[in-house]
Amino acid sequence: MAMNGAYDPMLAAAAHIHIAHWRKNLPVLGGEARVFAIDLLGYGYSDKPDPRQYEVNELYNFETWGRQLSAFIEEVVGEPAFLICNSVGGIAGLQAAVQSPKLVLGVQLQNVSLRMLHKKRQSAIQRPFVKALQTVLRTTPLGKVFFSQIATKRGVKNVLSQAYADATQVTDELVECILQPGLQEGAVDVFLDFISYSGGPLAEDLLEVIQQPVSILWGAEDPWEKVEWGRKLQHYPTVEEFVAFPGVGHCPMDEAPDLINPAIMKFVRRHITSTVQP
Numbered sequence: 001m002a003m004n005g006a007y008d009p010m011l012a013a014a015a016h017i018h019i020a021h022w023r024k025n026l027p028v029l030g031g032e033a034r035v036f037a038i039d040l041l042g043y044g045y046s047d048k049p050d051p052r053q054y055e056v057n058e059l060y061n062f063e064t065w066g067r068q069l070s071a072f073i074e075e076v077v078g079e080p081a082f083l084i085c086n087s088v089g090g091i092a093g094l095q096a097a098v099q100s101p102k103l104v105l106g107v108q109l110q111n112v113s114l115r116m117l118h119k120k121r122q123s124a125i126q127r128p129f130v131k132a133l134q135t136v137l138r139t140t141p142l143g144k145v146f147f148s149q150i151a152t153k154r155g156v157k158n159v160l161s162q163a164y165a166d167a168t169q170v171t172d173e174l175v176e177c178i179l180q181p182g183l184q185e186g187a188v189d190v191f192l193d194f195i196s197y198s199g200g201p202l203a204e205d206l207l208e209v210i211q212q213p214v215s216i217l218w219g220a221e222d223p224w225e226k227v228e229w230g231r232k233l234q235h236y237p238t239v240e241e242f243v244a245f246p247g248v249g250h251c252p253m254d255e256a257p258d259l260i261n262p263a264i265m266k267f268v269r270r271h272i273t274s275t276v277q278p
Contacts, residue, residue, distance in 0.1 A: 011035045011082050011268065018044035020177040021086070024257035025264070032265055036081075038072050039181075040065045040092060042194070048186030051193035056138070060193050062200045066095030073103045082268050086110040086253055087225075094206035094214075101211055108215040108267050110260070111225050111250050112203050112233070119198045134196040143192045151182045163250040165221035174254070207236040214239045215267040217260065219248035241267070 011033050019026075019037040029035045039046040042060050051059050069092060073081050082105050085093035090112030097104035115121065122130055137143035149155055156179045160170045181187065207214065216239060220227045227244050234242035243263060248256045 011084055011264070017087075017178055018181045020044075021251065021254055023177070023254075025253050025261055028257070028261045029264060033268065034077075036072070036077055038069070040089065041068055042186075042190035044181045045184065048184060048190050050186060051189055057193065057197045057199065060190060061197060062091050062095045063099075065092035066099045069093065069096035070100035070103050073100070080105050082106045082108065082271075084108045084110070084253075084264055085112070086251060088113045091115070091201060091203060091206070094203065094210060095201060097210050097212050098206055104212055106213040106215070106267065106271055107210070108217065108264060109203070109233075110217045110252050111219055111222050111230070112216070114225050114229055115202055117198055118200075118202055120202060122198070130198065134198070138192045138196045144188055147188045147191055151179065151188075153179060156182075162223055164255050165219065165247050165249040166255055169255050203233060204236075207233060207239065210238055212238060213267075213271055215263075216242045217252055217263055218242065218244045219250055219252040219255065220244040220246045221248060222250040224250055240270075 011029060019039055022037050026035055026037060041064060042048050042051075049059060051057075069083065073079075073096075080103050083093035083096060085107065087110075090107075090109040093104075093107045093109070094112075097107050117130060119127060137146060150159065153175055156175050157170060160174065160178065161167055164170050182191075214236070216230065216233055218225075218227050218230045222230075231242060231244075233239060245252055245256055245259055248259070253260045
């Protein structure tokens, strides 16, 4: 287990869209650590149980994904690990750390979702309109029509071109990586259930109670999760750093791996000597 006089850290990347989104990170990090990646239930090539067999948001929620990550660490990784997460995956990572503190050594958030449609962020005037729209999309054919407009090469490329500051990074390979899982049976129902999810925890709720160290990285040109909003998270007690990357968008691990891979290992190595004993 020893490597270069240190001890190999265990990392698990939580993928909200698809683990292939970490394809520029896993081989590099794997040279310095034991690294795993997991598609959250309903996403990527994971199973997609029909949410219509449950109450709304009963299945696809952060409590479920937190338990999934904890079980993965316990049953597959086999020992405590650091969680490295982007976007919505960041909430799942924080949830796992809070639910299973003995299994999670630390969490790195990369442009964590701020959940701007959460009911706590909606005004009293907005709430009935947002809920009505969510209900219509989830329960009528309009939802599948909406999804069909996104789940195409053109639709995915348009979305990614918004998310990435550097349009040259939105390659045909990336578009296919993101699109193909969305064409799996059941993907549309998962999508429509999740966009109706305005409850559950915010990052702030979990950062108030998490005990493990937290690192926050942020692509400063993210059009969805503004960097000035993200900076507000750096004041929680266990957040030890907030690092912004100019010229990078919502998915920094893919858009700027040469910057992000060292930042991941820097965070992990700060803590590995104190968490792993000879």
